[in-house]
Amino acid sequence: MYTHDSSMLVTSSYDSSCVVWCVPEYAPLYHYWHMGRVPSLLLLGGANGHHLYGVAVAPDNLHFTTICEDRCVRLWPLTASTSPTKTYYELALSTLAGLKLRSVSYSPCGRLIAVTTSDSRILLFTTESRVLSLTVLCVRVIRSRIVRYLINSLSVQPNIIQFADCYSSGDLANNLLQQTILNLPLPPHIIDLISSVFNKSSRPYYYYPTESS
Template structure:
């Protein structure tokens, strides 16, 4: 259990014992696996975790260049332990060792050996409208990814390469252009299979995975490492975060920076939009998460992980409370953060006083919500993943007012358009998320 000395604490009004605990549902632990054709124990960091959009698989970067897709049982909010045990007992057989029976697709563990440390994962899917032009391409480049049951996994590596796997087929290929660690990846949510990569070489790159994986554009502007990137829900904009607190908003029609957000005192390391696109959340090593209006650059709320809040000079240094990750619930009213103080926090977007629920995880480095918003997965430096339930009390149920606001903001995500139509008042403040406490 994390502890604090002196005059600092992790929470504003409550002790840890007074805050609801998010119950742990299950764990994934590193096991003996293959790497470079030799058996070894995976002990490296789980820098990235992800669920498939259809909730069928959980992707786990379990260390030593290994990525595993473990079947996820949505009804039970747990991974399929029997499938994982079968995989291990069969000497870690790869997907090519299994039949192509469609009914087995979601009932087996799939393993990818990447031969380089894995730093990022992202799933992408598209509405199929063509057949593959060449189904015998094996593990080579191919012209089109269009076809039935297309589900792609992009894997960013320490070498700078990005590997693309077709989950239900045998095709794979690599995107080569970055020179350093590919820290994060994001597929456009519009089904176009446009992929953006955030890299320590100070750039973001845009890839057209449908078109041979061609590199479309290099987005420059960050002065240091780019830690994360996230598409807006309509794919028209992208947020990126990096060293020295840089937070950029990009117009994806011309790949130009349209806004720089100022507020963090240390590296901004994670970002994600709410499902309506009206709020951007960022996490930073300054022990804070910030909610922004991405259309105006206004700070809507701050969520501190140390109290009393640190002065900028201390927040910008080694403060022992780096906030390392953030994930927004599909309901848009809650989000999770991970912090070096050893706590996973489940927050209400509308109240920054204290989290709704917490859980203890040492050395957490990645987190993500499940597609139904009922589970948060947390990866650690040891390669372990813990899964926590977030439906701990009535506070985690979105209000009808919030759901109505989300519907409106999905249609009108640009705050400036709302400001033109509404005069000052309660409705304006509510629609623009200015009523957050």
């Protein structure tokens, strides 16, 4: 599932993993494992108890939610992390035999998570209420503009394999981003600031500063 600003793609797999991909390069950014660690043996078709059934991205593009075979609903940060921000255990503790989670979705405001089950119920979970800082909002807008310019800068859309080959050397992402930054309709001092951050981090538009930054 794509984030709402189209800058990242979140995928879930039957091997208990989630991967966040950057757009438009489609190179992996972050990996998440529902078994708590990278398994030494991937049980693609076995009963590992952590097969993923669905994923949904929050409207604020700061979190995403997964539903798993263990009947837990997990809220993850869209950053490099090895553990979920919050885990809802209510369904996992249920004594109903054969209960499975079918799908997950956010409300437009992002405060509610709706989960459907195999017994035709819709369950609602609340998320933490928070006011986003001005810094976070500005980074979100800049990231959205950069991604849009990156996509529009490509006269011919290469396929995913070509993206992966180019990205492995770092040329595609670096060159496109640097060129795009210079073309952004922003004041010169803002352009200089973005370029300065870019020199310290290869992908600043995937970084959300904390409230204390």
